[in-house]
Amino acid sequence: MIEDQRHSPKLLIGIAGGLAAVIVLFLAYQWIMSSNTENLPPHxxxxxxxxxxxxxxxxxxxxxxxxxxxxxxxxxxxxxxxxxxxxxxxxxxxxxxxxxxxxxxxxxxxxxxxxxxxxxxxxxxxxxxxxxxxxxxxxxx
Structure with missing residues (x-):
């Protein structure tokens, strides 16, 4: 990459957005899994x-x-x-x-x-x- 591409605001926004999306997906997965375990009958x-x-x-x-x-x-x-x-x-x-x-x-x-x-x-x-x-x-x- 050339120097202009490294400091591009679009690249930084894309990386930050990707990280935010991963975090949101992880939290959604945890929330769904915790709500599923509450409704299960006893093992x-x-x-x-x-x-x-x-x-x-x-x-x-x-x-x-x-x-x-x-x-x-x-x-x-x-x-x-x-x-x-x-x-x-x-x-x-x-x-x-x-x-x-x-x-x-x-x-x-x-x-x-x-x-x-x-x-x-x-x-x-x-x-x-x-x-x-x-x-x-x-x-x-």
Whole structure:
């Protein structure tokens, strides 16, 4: 490009207009997508398996109330009383969803157990650190 073309006001207006059009298209897309997600029915994967109910029933009542405050509800009550599908393919599909959710729950349980073990180890290390600091303070006095 020659120097006159680089500093052309038409070129600058064209670039600015193109950028503005891209931004407007992006914002319109975001607005349309957010309005679509509000109208969708609840996702079927959010429903919990029947197998997860015994695990929740064995938890102590105090822990269950604390967990229900901090975490979203995993099991809908109507799912437990829902009839089993008559169609074999629907039953297999439902079973696959439930197995997937059960595997996610078991992975989450393993993660929480590992975090609990790490927290116990950190507590032990902090106790040892406190004992060492107390011993250092006793030596300085």
């Amino acid at each position: 079927q994967a959010d429903l919990a398996p029947v197998q997860a109910a015994p695990a929740a029933a064995t938890a102590p009542p105090a822990a269950a109330s604390e967990a229900s405050i901090n975490t979203p509800k995993l099991i809908e009550d109507d799912v437990l009383q829902a009839p089993v599908p008559e169609n074999a393919s629907l039953a297999k599909e439902e079973l696959a969803k439930l197995e997937d959710l059960q595997s996610q729950l078991s992975e989450q349980e393993q993660t929480l157990k590992a975090q609990h073990a790490d927290a116990d180890q950190l507590i032990k290390l902090k106790e040892e650190q406190l004992k060492l600091l107390e011993a250092q303070l006793a030596q300085k006095q």
